[in-house]
Amino acid sequence: MLERLYHMLVKEFIQVLRNPRMRAVLFVMPVAQIIIIGYAVNTDVRHVPMAVYDLDRTPATRDLIARFEGSGCFDVVRRITSEPEIQKVLDSGEAKAVLRLNRGFAEALSGGGSAQAQFLLDGSDSNTASVALTYASRISADFNRSLLEQRFARSAGVRLDAEPVTLATRAWFNANLDSRNYFVPGVLAMLVAVLSIILSSMSIVREREVGTMEQIMVTPIGRLEFILGKTIPFAVIGFADVALIALITVFWFRVPMLGFPPILFLGTGLYLLSTLGVGLFISTVSSTQQQAMMTAFFFMLPAFMLSGFVYPIANMPRVVQLLTYLNPLRYYLVIIRGVFLKGLGLEVLWPQMLALTALGTIMLLLAAGRFRKTMG
Amino acid sequence: MSAAPGTFAVTLRDLERRFGDFVAVNRVSLDVRQGEIFGFLGPNGAGKSTTIRMLCGLLEPSGGQGTVAGLDIRTQREEIKRSIGYMSQKFSLYDDLTVEENIDFFSGIYRVSREKKTERKAWVLDMAHLQEHRRTRTGLLPGGWKQRLSLGCALLHEPRVLFLDEPTSGVDPLSRRSFWDLIYQMASEGVTVFVTTHYMEEAEYCDRLGLIYRGELVALGTPGEMKGGLMADQVLRVSCGRSHEALGVAAAVAGVRDAALFGRDIHLMTEDAEALAPRLRRTLEEGGFQVGAVERITPSLEDVFVSLIEARDRADGAQKEFKA
Numbered sequence: 095m096l097e098r099l100y101h102m103l104v105k106e107f108i109q110v111l112r113n114p115r116m117r118a119v120l121f122v123m124p125v126a127q128i129i130i131i132g133y134a135v136n137t138d139v140r141h142v143p144m145a146v147y148d149l150d151r152t153p154a155t156r157d158l159i160a161r162f163e164g165s166g167c168f169d170v171v172r173r174i175t176s177e178p179e180i181q182k183v184l185d186s187g188e189a190k191a192v193l194r195l196n197r198g199f200a201e202a203l204s205g206g207g208s209a210q211a212q213f214l215l216d217g218s219d220s221n222t223a224s225v226a227l228t229y230a231s232r233i234s235a236d237f238n239r240s241l242l243e244q245r246f247a248r249s250a251g252v253r254l255d256a257e258p259v260t261l262a263t264r265a266w267f268n269a270n271l272d273s274r275n276y277f278v279p280g281v282l283a284m285l286v287a288v289l290s291i292i293l294s295s296m297s298i299v300r301e302r303e304v305g306t307m308e309q310i311m312v313t314p315i316g317r318l319e320f321i322l323g324k325t326i327p328f329a330v331i332g333f334a335d336v337a338l339i340a341l342i343t344v345f346w347f348r349v350p351m352l353g354f355p356p357i358l359f360l361g362t363g364l365y366l367l368s369t370l371g372v373g374l375f376i377s378t379v380s381s382t383q384q385q386a387m388m389t390a391f392f393f394m395l396p397a398f399m400l401s402g403f404v405y406p407i408a409n410m411p412r413v414v415q416l417l418t419y420l421n422p423l424r425y426y427l428v429i430i431r432g433v434f435l436k437g438l439g440l441e442v443l444w445p446q447m448l449a450l451t452a453l454g455t456i457m458l459l460l461a462a463g464r465f466r467k468t469m470g
Numbered sequence: 471m472s473a474a475p476g477t478f479a480v481t482l483r484d485l486e487r488r489f490g491d492f493v494a495v496n497r498v499s500l501d502v503r504q505g506e507i508f509g510f511l512g513p514n515g516a517g518k519s520t521t522i523r524m525l526c527g528l529l530e531p532s533g534g535q536g537t538v539a540g541l542d543i544r545t546q547r548e549e550i551k552r553s554i555g556y557m558s559q560k561f562s563l564y565d566d567l568t569v570e571e572n573i574d575f576f577s578g579i580y581r582v583s584r585e586k587k588t589e590r591k592a593w594v595l596d597m598a599h600l601q602e603h604r605r606t607r608t609g610l611l612p613g614g615w616k617q618r619l620s621l622g623c624a625l626l627h628e629p630r631v632l633f634l635d636e637p638t639s640g641v642d643p644l645s646r647r648s649f650w651d652l653i654y655q656m657a658s659e660g661v662t663v664f665v666t667t668h669y670m671e672e673a674e675y676c677d678r679l680g681l682i683y684r685g686e687l688v689a690l691g692t693p694g695e696m697k698g699g700l701m702a703d704q705v706l707r708v709s710c711g712r713s714h715e716a717l718g719v720a721a722a723v724a725g726v727r728d729a730a731l732f733g734r735d736i737h738l739m740t741e742d743a744e745a746l747a748p749r750l751r752r753t754l755e756e757g758g759f760q761v762g763a764v765e766r767i768t769p770s771l772e773d774v775f776v777s778l779i780e781a782r783d784r785a786d787g788a789q790k791e792f793k794a
Contacts, residue, residue, distance in 0.1 A: 097578060097581055098578065098579055098581065100578065101574070101575050101578030101579055102579075104571075104574075104575070104578075105564065105567065105571070105575045108566070108567055108571060109564065109566050109567070112566055113566065304562075304565075305558070305560040305561070305562045306562050306563070306564055308528065308558055308560070308562055309556070309558070309562035309563070310579075311528055312526050312527065312528060312551055312554070312556040313551060313576070313579045313580060314548055314551045314552045314579070314580065314581075315579050467527075467528075467547075467548075468527070468528055468529060468530055468547075469523065469528050469529055
């Protein structure tokens, strides 16, 4: 058993690592991708382009506009001078929001009354729009408060000091609510999934296509020896990639690594077990490499969508949520984010570890069961 | 695993393989003696590869029995794999490994003992004349060299029975000749060789031949027996001028079953060559052809096979009409 396995491993490693193109795919591509994608995955809303239609042109309106500009959330990209322009800037996407201040704004305020300001939003990107709306309300609330303070000071002769209730907020695990910290570990999980599933799904079917499979099948090699010989090299390479990407995540993107790295590696091992199981299963049911590739993509797209990588699983309909229990990515994301950002250990993550072990074992056994040493 | 001389390396009884409705191998029975070179012939798609794959444990038979090296092809497939060598028409070593790495891989998979490994590797490199190319990527070797290496890898574990499925297809004649020298060498060392081919000159090299056509074994015997007794038809060779035009005329003469060009000569199949010869000469001369020698010849294997296959087609055709 061990002797044959050893020779399978030697052969697989030579085949994978000898090819320069393969080496690039395995070690250069993931590094390049984590760096590029790491900058791109960011749902923070900052610098929303905004246009201003100021009909009043008074110190009060200028103060309000300055508060928008000073918040860092909005950039005033254009001053509008006519009504139809509002439509135009929103249509063209030049601005995502328009602040319109009517004539008489300052007058209404100085009279102690209430003035109207209109805030128009491009709602097609609902996420950005709702975040921008929150910022806008906060800015106008701040504006109101300082206005009230001024009025109070003027009429009562004393400064209004504290607010009746102050909400002291603090975000645990990600103090600056930096979305990159949340997403970069997720990118790691995706990259590893793509590599391990694609490589393993091609591996057996390639031998079948080239014709070497027939020669292997007439040898006394055991099914398990063959399947393990196909799994272990990709698992080792997967580990190397995770280590490489994790280093970039921590030292380049400064994502905090609060947990104990071996926990991450244990989780990675179990995760690779299941992704390689899926890949090898695809490889045993495909008859050409092209077919295997198509099937792998067919699996990966829903696996990414239904993993909680971007869209929270808690928001999905119940039926879809049940489906996500079959998705190895789902468990690994909890593990990897937990270890990176929360410093979680096995005492919390054991259900995810267990689920990955079960999924991986089942998939590998299915693949081994599908693999026959006979043809036709 | 050495069986006593005279025993059989391969025995088949009513071996059958169906793919859905299609019968690829139809009740084939034959025996191959220990140390024999057995040639398995037939046109493409006749069932040669299917049979060989059943013998190697790559395909399960749908019916019938068989043994290879004394082991049952239905129940002892993995044991069979330990005692046979197999080489297929498609080169099937790893192109991206070097010559040496391929040898090491297969001797590891066959679990050649540590002491023997070096010796067997040297033997293969020597046999395949690849001593100087041991570190060359296998994919870069010319076709004939690859085939020799492939044969060497199939022999690393010193199998008693060697299966070769069209081993020389796509190999140049010189390499083919030297490949057969290796096969002879194997056979002289007591290895049974079961080889499929559709090269007629290769068939002549075999000790015994089986002809398979549409899944059925239509003839079995030594090349000599085949040429001597198996053919119902006799062959008449006619040398004459403008043989292209003469062919049509000759084919129309009564008693001629089939006519074909062989170089500048015409070969005619007939039941009675003696009776046909004068009639044929007369007809051709009346048609204005210059007729040289008209003589009965010993048929070549190709003649025999063409005639056997046509006889089978005629019989099948008659049967179909009868059924209808």
